[in-house]
Amino acid sequence: MAELPGSLTATMADLEEGVATSPEEGTATSPAVIVGKRISEGKEGENKMRRARSGDSVDTIWEEAEGANEDDLEETTRGTKEETVFRKLDLLVTKKWGAKGSEKRPTVTEEEMKKHTSEEDFWVMINGMVFDMGPFLREEAKHPGGTAILLRQLELSGSDAGDRFVRWHNAAGNAVRRAPKYFVGDLLGWKPPRRWRLCCRRRPRESL
Numbered sequence: 001m002a003e004l005p006g007s008l009t010a011t012m013a014d015l016e017e018g019v020a021t022s023p024e025e026g027t028a029t030s031p032a033v034i035v036g037k038r039i040s041e042g043k044e045g046e047n048k049m050r051r052a053r054s055g056d057s058v059d060t061i062w063e064e065a066e067g068a069n070e071d072d073l074e075e076t077t078r079g080t081k082e083e084t085v086f087r088k089l090d091l092l093v094t095k096k097w098g099a100k101g102s103e104k105r106p107t108v109t110e111e112e113m114k115k116h117t118s119e120e121d122f123w124v125m126i127n128g129m130v131f132d133m134g135p136f137l138r139e140e141a142k143h144p145g146g147t148a149i150l151l152r153q154l155e156l157s158g159s160d161a162g163d164r165f166v167r168w169h170n171a172a173g174n175a176v177r178r179a180p181k182y183f184v185g186d187l188l189g190w191k192p193p194r195r196w197r198l199c200c201r202r203r204p205r206e207s208l
């Protein structure tokens, strides 16, 4: 048995397996490389890498939601937190429901929205898009932030949940990835607040 860094050990067979050629060809005599080989190329490591590449990893809820392959495919990190969260949300809703104004994408009137303001059936509006919080409130789906915060939203600010959505979530998190599932439609007649029209919407795309 040979001593390796930390508490790891290797048999002579392990060492001999790594003796033949240069590190570029994937083998080497150094124990560190052999340790690396064991972690990344062992049966368990191979399976892990395969699952990660396929986006089918069971490691995290995040990967389960969208797949590791989606990571950083879109540039959505520049700008204020509000801009980045809304941009990502827009992007993911558009991916599932089509572009705003297209035939496939539903719309909601303000009148309809007002009918969904109870503790079991609550629709919220985030950046002009309406989402159904009912499944969370009825505990048919799990909201990691709990239900109390959603009820507080209902009590404090009613249906316009944009500010709180931005406060509690981020563009790289699960909330934006899961939101399209709860999308009900675009709120008809909604216009972005004046502050956005002045600052962000007019900015040329390259500078976003």
Ligand code: HEM
Pocket (backbone or CB within 6 Å): 124, 131, 143, 144, 145, 146, 149, 150, 153, 161, 164, 165, 168, 169, 170, 173, 174, 175, 176, 178, 179, 182
């Ligand atoms: C479509 C609507 C929503 C979805 C899909 C959603 C989903 C999620 C998810 C997945 C998380 C875990 C953190 C993350 O991965 O980002 C989370 C956390 C949270 N959410 Fe939501 N959420 C929604 C709406 C809301 C709204 C409207 C509020 C507030 C009024 C809210 C408040 C929170 C809070 C307080 C947390 C915990 C944050 C923390 O512990 O740091 N969520 N939500």
